[in-house]
Amino acid sequence: MISSxxxxxxxxxxxxxxxxxxxxxxxxxxxxxxxxxxxxxxxxHGGLQTFLWGISFxxxxxxxxxxxxxxxxxxxxxxxxxxxxxxxxHHHGGRQYPETVHGLxxxxxxxxxxxxxxxxxxxxxxxxxxxxxxWIVPFHSFIGKVFPILGWTQxxxxxxxxxxxCRGGHLGQCAAHYIMGSAFIGYAAIMVIMLQVGHKWLExxxxxxxxxxxxxIMVWGIINTFTEHHGGPWTHKDMQHTMMGVLWWAGGMLGIxxxxxxxxxxxxxxxxIMTGWGMSAHEQALMxxxxxxxxxxxxxxAAGTLRLIEVCFVLNDKPTPPGTVRIFQxxxxxxxxxxxxxFMSATDEELRNADGMGIDHVSYALFDFSLxxxxxxxxxxxxxxYTTSGKNAELNKELDQSNAEERGYSKLEQNxxxxxxxxxxxxxxxxxxxxxxxxxxEGRKVRGGxxxxxxxxxxxxxxxxxxxxx
Numbered sequence: 001m002i003s004s005x006x007x008x009x010x011x012x013x014x015x016x017x018x019x020x021x022x023x024x025x026x027x028x029x030x031x032x033x034x035x036x037x038x039x040x041x042x043x044x045h046g047g048l049q050t051f052l053w054g055i056s057f058x059x060x061x062x063x064x065x066x067x068x069x070x071x072x073x074x075x076x077x078x079x080x081x082x083x084x085x086x087x088x089x090h091h092h093g094g095r096q097y098p099e100t101v102h103g104l105x106x107x108x109x110x111x112x113x114x115x116x117x118x119x120x121x122x123x124x125x126x127x128x129x130x131x132x133x134x135w136i137v138p139f140h141s142f143i144g145k146v147f148p149i150l151g152w153t154q155x156x157x158x159x160x161x162x163x164x165x166c167r168g169g170h171l172g173q174c175a176a177h178y179i180m181g182s183a184f185i186g187y188a189a190i191m192v193i194m195l196q197v198g199h200k201w202l203e204x205x206x207x208x209x210x211x212x213x214x215x216x217i218m219v220w221g222i223i224n225t226f227t228e229h230h231g232g233p234w235t236h237k238d239m240q241h242t243m244m245g246v247l248w249w250a251g252g253m254l255g256i257x258x259x260x261x262x263x264x265x266x267x268x269x270x271x272x273i274m275t276g277w278g279m280s281a282h283e284q285a286l287m288x289x290x291x292x293x294x295x296x297x298x299x300x301x302a303a304g305t306l307r308l309i310e311v312c313f314v315l316n317d318k319p320t321p322p323g324t325v326r327i328f329q330x331x332x333x334x335x336x337x338x339x340x341x342x343f344m345s346a347t348d349e350e351l352r353n354a355d356g357m358g359i360d361h362v363s364y365a366l367f368d369f370s371l372x373x374x375x376x377x378x379x380x381x382x383x384x385x386y387t388t389s390g391k392n393a394e395l396n397k398e399l400d401q402s403n404a405e406e407r408g409y410s411k412l413e414q415n416x417x418x419x420x421x422x423x424x425x426x427x428x429x430x431x432x433x434x435x436x437x438x439x440x441x442e443g444r445k446v447r448g449g450x451x452x453x454x455x456x457x458x459x460x461x462x463x464x465x466x467x468x469x470x
Contacts, residue, residue, distance in 0.1 A: 032097055032164045039094025046158055048085040052078055053151025055378060061144045062382050066390030072120070079117055086110070102157035109150055116143045152182065156344075165349045172230070174347055176241075181344030183220070184300075187213075188333035188340070189379045195329055196383050199322050202262075208319070210255055210265035210311075217271055218252025221245045236283075244278060247271065264317045269307040269332075276300025276339070289351045291361035292368075296342040303335035330380075337379070338372040 056078050063071040119140040156178055160166045166174035194209055224245030228238055248271060255267030280297025284290040310329055345368055354364050386392065
């Protein structure tokens with residue numbers, strides 16, 4: 001049963017939000033006055049919420065997926081801190097903001113969060129387990145899995161709101177850059193997940209990674225083909241973006257065909273290479289913009305090339321063997337993360353602002369490189385946490401023991417008896433090489449010659465130690 005104190009804690013958070021959320025009228029502001037500096041409370045609000053939704057909430061989600069006992073305590077703390085962060089966002093001085101998509105998203109996230117907390121409390125009560133609980137469990141799990149996407153979206157909305165970007169005629173370009181950049185980073189996250197924990201699902205369903213990749217590329221290409229031109233005369237950018245969509249759905253169809261029956265395919269990697277080439281040749285008005293777009297294209301070209309080498313030569317057209325991820329296999333998803341980061345930071349407003357501040361493309365790109373490292377760190381940490389926490393930690397422990405025994409290692413005996421406590425944390429020192437029974441005492445051929453027994457076996461002559469065979 002959940003403690004009454006925890007229930008009171010959740011209820012207090014909901015009341016806290018209700019007491020101020022509706023009273024905040026955004027100060028009747030209609031335009032952002034960029035001459036007014038941003039208040040320190042806004043920085044505190046942004047820093048706290050970025051930590052919660054970018055790191056801490058995803059960690060809690062992973063602990064929930066692995067059935068860890070730390071899931072509920074961590075998410076309880078995160079919920080409290082989240083409402084504290086919301087309070088800061090509504091009680092600040094300095095620059096004021098009108099109603100924005102960031103504020104609208106905050107309201108949606110609030111009710112999603114309250115719903116998730118309520119579902120969690122219901123599950124902890126362990127009531128109606130035969131009737132209602134079977135419906136609540138998958139719904140609670142689904143909302144939890146959506147948290148990283150909601151948090152990522154809201155963080156982007158927060159940045160563009162604070163800086164006054166993506167308003168008026170810039171909205172379309174912002175949406176294109178942020179959606180596509182996020183898609184590349186999301187693709188990288190999926191690649192890491194499938195690389196480390198998805199092999200069983202692929203084997204069970206009889207699919208290859210390229211079948212999934214090609215399907216998504218085809219659907220995205222169809223959408224892109226019919227959404228890039230918004231009326232009026234066709235521009236070079238309209239034609240390039242539309243033809244990029246045609247490339248994706250045409251290549252995606254080929255990839256689906258070649259990837260049938262669980263076969264690997266070269267097509268998704270080649271599409272990424274072609275997309276990178278197109279982006280690297282995308283002419284821009286500012287030099288810094290052309291340079292950053294060029295780096296984005298080069299990152300995609302490198303990612304596609306290395307993915308092609310991985311599938312065709314490192315893995316020899318086979319799936320990744322369980323538990324044998326090579327360092328080389330981290331390069332394609334990292335480069336996709338880098339490409340997504342570069343593209344999201346390459347809107348006209350962002351680069352004009354950087355150019356106006358005297359920032360050159362090298363400094364700007366180095367910042368993007370650093371950010372991509374942090375993003376890939378979070379992705380790989382979360383996936384590794386899933387494999388080493390909760391129920392998966394116990395499964396790995398049993399698997400390690402089983403593998404050790406299969407390789408000829410047995411449990412050390414204590415005072416002539418095997419260790420009775422199976423719950424002890426057994427390290428490598430708890431195993432010793434087991435003696436192998438020989439089928440015959442006769443010499444065996446070793447490299448064309450007889451096996452030599454340099455010392456007699458202890459069973460033949462009492463008092464002598466066991467022989468060493470070479």
